[in-house]
Amino acid sequence: MVGRLNIAFVHPNLGIGGAERLVVDTALCLQQRGHRVVLYTMHHDPSHCFEETRDGTLEVRVCRTWLVPQSVGGRLHILCTILQSLALARSVATAREQFDVLFVDQLSAPIPLLKHAHAHILFYCHFPDYLLARRDALWRRLYRAPFDLLEELTTAEADEIAVNSRFTQETFRRAFPRIGRVPRVLMPALNLHAYDRPPEADDPALAVLRTDKRLVLSINRFERKKDIALAIDAFAALADRRVCLVVAGGWDVHVAENIEYLKELEAHAHGLRLRTRTVAPRGATAAALALLPAGAVRTPTFPEDDARDQLESTDVLFLPSFSENQRAFLFSVARCVVYTPTNEHLGIVPLESMYMRVPVVAVNAGGPRETIPHAKAGYLCEPTTDDFSKAIQRILADDDDKWAAMGAAGRERVQRDFSLDAYAVRLEHVIGEMLQRPTSASAVFGALMTLFIVCAASIAFVLAYRL
CATH class of the missing domain: 3.40.50.2000 (Glycogen Phosphorylase B;)
Structure with missing residues (x-):
């Protein structure tokens, strides 16, 4: 030392x-x-x-x-x-x-x-x-x-x-x-201790995320190279409509691409006849709200707001600039995480997902090939709608024991090789x-x-x- x-x-x-x-x-x-x-x-x-x-x-x-x-x-x-x-x-x-x-x-x-x-x-x-x-x-x-x-x-x-x-x-x-x-x-x-803290259940910002649907989660900055549209395409191809896709990621009012790409993704989802909802970052200013897609809603002030009913009629929920507590909650309820960049140099999100015992579907290229044990902690796929959709459906169809075993394998991998x-x-x-x-x-x-x-x-x- x-x-x-x-x-x-x-x-x-x-x-x-x-x-x-x-x-x-x-x-x-x-x-x-x-x-x-x-x-x-x-x-x-x-x-x-x-x-x-x-x-x-x-x-x-x-x-x-x-x-x-x-x-x-x-x-x-x-x-x-x-x-x-x-x-x-x-x-x-x-x-x-x-x-x-x-x-x-x-x-x-x-x-x-x-x-x-x-x-x-x-x-x-x-x-x-x-x-x-x-x-x-x-x-x-x-x-x-x-x-x-x-x-x-x-x-x-x-x-x-x-x-x-x-x-x-x-x-x-x-x-x-x-x-x-x-x-x-x-x-x-990963700072593993930071992920061990349970989400604060009384946080009003979680109201917009609570639903009886199963959640598929995508986390990435709103940049075109992240190919988030692939997650939306794969989700649209699922036969099960008792599922909601949450697209969360970094969104900065100072970055034009973030602003443009979020709007493009919402339009893309509409083109696939998916019902969308965009939730403004907590504390967003009037100027920031004006840069979000039309109809973006503020985070409810109280948990008893009718957010759950609104999410029941939503297929794709966009969550720009989510909080760490929202991230912790999403990992605690997500059935799988979809990671769509091709030739990503590493990818922190798959590591976070595996540690949180959530199976990952990622592109079979770049860093994820070195971090995700295929068919053990998730699936590595070609960057096509068909391959991603089939992998997501496979995870959704797994019984709880098989799903938990896959999550445990991912957590063990991160604990062994990626601890601080x-x-x-x-x-x-x-x-x-x-x-x-x-x-x-x-x-x-x-x-x-x-x-x-x-x-x-x-x-x-x-x-x-x-x-």
Whole structure:
């Protein structure tokens, strides 16, 4: 075990998602092992975050980047994000306290500037960003080219690189041939104790979820790459109508895709003649309500509201920005969880589901192939309506004993391989080896390289946009 360290996490947005859950759990496990931990971020909304970052369990420092917008006229998103991340890196590098380790994830662009902090840098690569970018037009390809180079060169400046699965490791190797080193596989863990707390039964926000129907659950951010429409298609193909599909996920008023995709999914469900209902996040402002699909309802104030009767006539319930208590309740009553992304680099939701003894139906590709024991804790399927529908129906048709056995197998798998304690030991081993080596690269060179790439990207955008 390494000695007590000062560790800072550098993460762009502490919202609600798998990447954020990883950062929070990693910070928690290191803090519990006696290390001093601080989280730096560009955005932290107390109404849209994990509880540990809100209740004081973890120290969060927000770097306000007022001078850099999120976009310019709906464009230049990646450039603005990089500029914001550089401002965040400056805050870390000029902090009064000296950090031993910087845990950086998602964005590698600030790594060169973070060298000024004179700390060892561990970069956790969830998935190469450039593989997720759109390239459907010449100007987009020209615009992205400098950023793709920036991602590879700045990633290489980290003292240690880790990835979340063997699938991501192989993808990383192919994506970044210039780096010339294979990253470590460091699969994330779950804070199991957080899932052991039963839901607070008197929470008024649960009224909209109580029903005599059996529940099929989908949890994902409202992003098109998550292919949530597949869950709706598979559900529509079920013969049993005494079932309700709950589509819950991260939804942010500041993310245009979240807003657009939720509306697209509701329209898609209507096209399949499914009855839908959208429940607004608790405490949603009038501005947020205006961005939700038409007819979205507020969370009932009292449990005795007629929410149960309304849900009885609902096929698909959309639950954007659900609370942790709602999540706990849904896992406690769901018959199965449907996880639809293809080539997902890992997938925290299947791990959560298995630990909560809920069988999972997921795509037979990417991270889920490494985490879900097929036919024991769930089913791995081709991303087709027919395959998913058959797997869901199989779970719904199982008797209680077989269903419970499948849930127990999933829980045992997570307890054995994805506990926070086991993860902390692996992480400390990686950090210990990293600290034995001198920090790599030059801070001055890194800063000049970042400045050059950002300027080149700006010029590329101007030239490409005029084509």
